[in-house]
Amino acid sequence: MKELEHFQENMYSLKVSKISKHYARTLLFKDISFELRPGEVLAITGWNGSGKSTLLRIIAGLVRPSLGKVEMFMKDEPVPKESRRKFLGMVAPALALYDELTALENMEFFCKVRGIAYDRESCLNMMERVGLNENANKTCRNYSSGMKQRLKLVQALLHNPPLLLLDEPGCNLDSNGMKIVEDIILEHRQLGMTVIASNEKREVAYADRALNLSE
């Protein structure tokens, strides 16, 4: 597949070195280090409040770590911090989409703003794949939380990122939705790197290794 070649050629990798994060005088986690290569799935587990979401946000570049650094490499060249966002897709409960737009309008916006050509057919296909097609013309305000979650999954994959950051990807989803999440994880596992933050067994089932933040 063209994509497989693209990812293998470009040899993306992620390196996280001794990340610590304090939050209002409490230590969330300390000295987190790992490396990730294409084909690997890392699960991050831990009690609620142990900092799983924060760690994911640090990897995404949305939050600065108190200590340590995150580096992403493309063909062994470091990717500058500002550009890291181009190579990752993220799904998280805290990451909302635009309520006052329809699903298609949201996707159109993300395409344009990320520098991808907007292809209506392709977006519709992706949305259908996650079970959203009939609702393409209602604004997201009227979506159920399950539908919003599916749309978030589409948003994360729009630009084919080599790194997927999934924070509780099955949240708000029924078993059909969970199946879709599993398919996405399996499909992405062939090509790229995945980090899943979750305590759900089904979500972390495909992980090669786990990192428990509660230790």
Added chain:
Amino acid sequence: MRSGRWLTQTGPLTYLNEATAIWLRDLRGEFRTRYAVNSILMFAVTTLVAVSFSIGSFRIGDAEKPFLYSVLLWIILVFSALSGLSRSFVKEEEAGTIDVLKLSARSQAVFLGKLFFNLTLLGALELIIVPLFILLMNYKIASPGHFAAMVISGGFGLGAGTTIVAAMIAQASARGALFSVLSFPLLLPLMITAIKGCERAADGMNTAGWPEVRIAVAYTIIMIIMSLFLFPLIWEE
């Protein structure tokens, strides 16, 4: 499942495309909810009515009118603007969409897009309030072209000076009051210039070269350039 496309190289030319996408999306959202426009216009119209009513019956000498009316006009414009211009950033923060925006768009594109949006709001504000003001207050203007140029350049300056502040306060607490407190010192030179410029346009004396308009334009350009440099520091971690 995959879209089969991936990111093309974005370069300096595509900034405008991305900024426009953000601008249009903000406009579309605003069109559907009308939140910011309503609050700005309500503020402006209410203040205008109050001013007109209080002054209307009170005889102000013709010599004083150009200056006094200019002051009142700009007070109305600036404070109405301050009541609504932080909306575009604060709304993103409150709706939780700020993260996905940070992950999707380049910082300067975000700034430009929000700037265009604010300028659109200001344009709508001025288009409605300025003629209304002139009508209600019976404002005699000697050189309308000069006056219009002053109002337009002043509006641009208002947007240029406040957009980056809006981005800052959206990520802070106590947002409403803080926006006015932070913007006002930055806007002061512009406000003073605009008042003077409109006064001169109204009484028609000494209008050679339109110096105030030039100062307002210079202010706009400098504030936009500084904001383009400083915005990524505020936007990115």
Added chain:
Amino acid sequence: MIVKILLSIWMAVIIVAAFLYAGAAIGFPGQTSRILFFHVPQAWIATLAFLLSMIASCIYLAKRRVKTDHLALSAAELGLLFCILATATGSIFAKATWGSFWNWDPRETSIVILLMIYGAYFALRSAVPDPEKRRVFAAVYSILAFVTVPFLVFVVPRITASLHPENTMNPANPGMDPKTLKVFLGSLLAYTGLFVWMLRLKMRVLRLEVLREPEFVDTVIGEEGNLEPNSE
């Protein structure tokens, strides 16, 4: 310790000299010109502090050393203090000379605008909970504020001169009489010394306070202070 004592002695000497050594300037009613020995240095320090704070902000944004932000913050706090003093003494002078506490002439206007900028700066600092963000935002704001100052310098005199045709304050000429000049320069020196001394004190306090912040919880502080967290 020695510096503190020397400073206080010098300041006392200046205060005495301002009243007993230098003569009252001609052209000013009664003894009012004496306030200028205090008012002008305060105003100069207030502006200088602003400049210093802004430069420190630029350096902070470039290098991100916490100590530089402490300099910016301390300079701003002291600048605010001296700005308030300058406004107060200027106002007293105005009342004594022209009969009204406030006139909105160019200098008064400028000092009030500086006051507003300081106020906004501190409002911003207290509204951002995250320490790193707070420093960056404050630095950005101080640069923006500084950029508007040249406009004010050009714009305000044009406006207020034409609006208020009455006198403009002109205290910048106490250098007529050599005695006055000596006291004036001495006062400038005293105020600068005071500013620098307070600045260093303030920075020492900040350096200790910063230990309460999360990133530095594990840091041990040495003589000069090993302040930076171990991030690369």
